[in-house]
Amino acid sequence: MKIYGIVGWKNAGKTGLMERLVSEICSRGISVSTVKHAHHVFDVDHPGKDSYRHRQAGASEVLLASRNRFALMHELRGAPEPTLDELLDKLSPVDLVLIEGYKRDAHSKIEAHRSETGNPLIAPEDPTIRAIASDTKISMDRPVFDLNDTSTIADFILAEVGL
Template identity: 70%
Template sequence: MRVYGVVGYKNAGKTGLMERLVADITGRGLQVSTLKHAHHRFDVDQPGKDSFRHRAAGASQVLLASNTRWALMSELGDQAEPSLTDLLAKLDPVDLVLVEGYKRDAHPKVEAYRQETGNPLIARNDPTIRAVASDVPLDLDRPVFDLDATRAVADFILSEVGL
């Protein structure tokens, strides 16, 4: 499976870029899955719903299914957070998996950067970041795209992974 990441600090535009990349690349007829890392507890379930009640009662896994989708929720308990490699192995085969986050992993990435956040540019010290999508011009040793130039960023990623 081909994997490419989008990284950046909070409010840098990662999620918007991911959303636009998925739309652009799937619009070309390719299958794309996404994997997003969260730095906080999250819940995709709602209190009071049956599946929430199953988890709250102690189920290790709850699989929720309908005629339009299914979702499998797994409780980690005291187990360590799964690695990116372990999580990727759980996905069905597709043309490309776009990963939001996991900036310390070794897969190739594009950094989303907004100057107004005041955060440093990760790319300066990270060779796994192959390009930057920025809201300001930058002088770097790798390609810099306008943060809103989705088609150009998608072309770059697809070229990098051989699609």
């Protein structure tokens, strides 16, 4: 499996870019999965639901399945957060995994950047950032794409990973 990341500060446009890239790349007949890192506590389950009750009762894993999808919830219960590599090993094989976040990991990435946030670029200090997707003109030592030019960004990523 090939992997490529999208990073950036909060409200930089990462999720919108990810969504557009998944749609664009899938439309080209390439299978894609995604990994999203969350810095906060999250829950895909809700109080009162059976699966929530199973987890609250102490289950280490709860697999919720229907004819349309399944979701495996794994409770860490104090264990260390799994590494990106450990999580990637849990995915079924696909052509490309797009990763949102994990900006400190060593895989190649594109930085999403919106000028209105006022945040500095991460790229000058991070050689794993191979390009920038921004809503403003930036002079850089690597490619800079329009944040909304999904097709060109997809072309760049696919060339980078050899797809």
